[in-house]
Amino acid sequence: MKKAGIIRCLQTEDMCSGTTDFVCARDGKGAFAETGPVEVVGFVTCGGCPGKRAVPRARMMIERGAEIVVLSSCMSKGNPIQYPCPHFQAIREAVEKALAGKAVLIDWTH
Numbered sequence: 001m002k003k004a005g006i007i008r009c010l011q012t013e014d015m016c017s018g019t020t021d022f023v024c025a026r027d028g029k030g031a032f033a034e035t036g037p038v039e040v041v042g043f044v045t046c047g048g049c050p051g052k053r054a055v056p057r058a059r060m061m062i063e064r065g066a067e068i069v070v071l072s073s074c075m076s077k078g079n080p081i082q083y084p085c086p087h088f089q090a091i092r093e094a095v096e097k098a099l100a101g102k103a104v105l106i107d108w109t110h
């Protein structure tokens with residue numbers, strides 16, 4: 001079973017427990033259909049707008065064993081408050097560059 005670290009939107013943290021992310025990770029559903037069930041080794045936020053903590057937190061989770069870094073659907077799709085992150089592309093590009101081949105990037109969860 002691969003290990004994954006999930007980064008989520010700070011703005012949705014107080015109204016979403018992230019339960020569906022954990023269910024999808026456990027069951028290999030949604031974005032995890034391509035990886036199979038994964039062990040979640042970290043579940044952190046971007047740190048707040050404009051998401052500058054996403055890169056150091058992605059690195060931190062890799063140091064703690066993450067082979068996959070996931071940007072949750074609250075960021076890419078705006079689940080569940082219909083507010084996609086306006087900084088998503090910049091965050092995605094910065095995180096992907098920081099991974100430097102040490103982990104795979106997935107940019108949604110469900």
Ligand code: SF4
Nearest residue numbers: 009046049050051085
């Ligand atoms: S930068 Fe994007 S993901 Fe992070 S808190 Fe702001 S809107 Fe949410």
